[in-house]
Amino acid sequence: MSIQLHCEACKKKIKAPDTAGGKWGNCPFCKHRCYIPLPKSDDEPELKLAPIDPSDETSFDQLMRETKTLTQTLLQQNAVIEEPSGSEGSTRTAQEKEIIKQCILYLRQMADGELGPAASTLSDLKKNKKIALRLLSSMARTERPEPELADLSNAVLQGLIRDASAKLS
Numbered sequence: 001m002s003i004q005l006h007c008e009a010c011k012k013k014i015k016a017p018d019t020a021g022g023k024w025g026n027c028p029f030c031k032h033r034c035y036i037p038l039p040k041s042d043d044e045p046e047l048k049l050a051p052i053d054p055s056d057e058t059s060f061d062q063l064m065r066e067t068k069t070l071t072q073t074l075l076q077q078n079a080v081i082e083e084p085s086g087s088e089g090s091t092r093t094a095q096e097k098e099i100i101k102q103c104i105l106y107l108r109q110m111a112d113g114e115l116g117p118a119a120s121t122l123s124d125l126k127k128n129k130k131i132a133l134r135l136l137s138s139m140a141r142t143e144r145p146e147p148e149l150a151d152l153s154n155a156v157l158q159g160l161i162r163d164a165s166a167k168l169s
Helices: 054-076 088-111 115-126 129-141 154-168
Strands: 002-006 013-017 023-026 033-036
Touching: 002 033, 054 088, 088 115, 088 129, 088 154, 115 129, 115 154, 129 154
Parallel strands: none
Antiparallel strands: 002 013, 023 033
């Protein structure tokens, strides 16, 4: 007796030997990698499934929207926590922190396809072009990206940094 299933990709009916149950195989039609279920045994009780509660799904979607909104708000904050003044070095540090925030914000906006706000952020970065270029260069050399950019692949992030550097030059 063989196991019969449908390919998840092309939906065509496939037959597999009983020994293939619980393993992965390629669909003979579209080459999609499919999981071959174990054959049902006669003494196996039927599994009772329950539908997903729509209110749970709505609640989850709402939480995801709130998370995105909070993340965007945090990325767009421009206030710098002032360090105790008293030397020129602390002012420079505060200025660099602000420029780092702007660099991260610009890269995030570009990654998210927000071209209008990104152009505005870039014009702000051009006011401190020399520092911004140095910070972008430093960001390009680091092995671990800033936490706000950690979801981007390294290749995408490097491309965005090169693009930003070219626009600032």
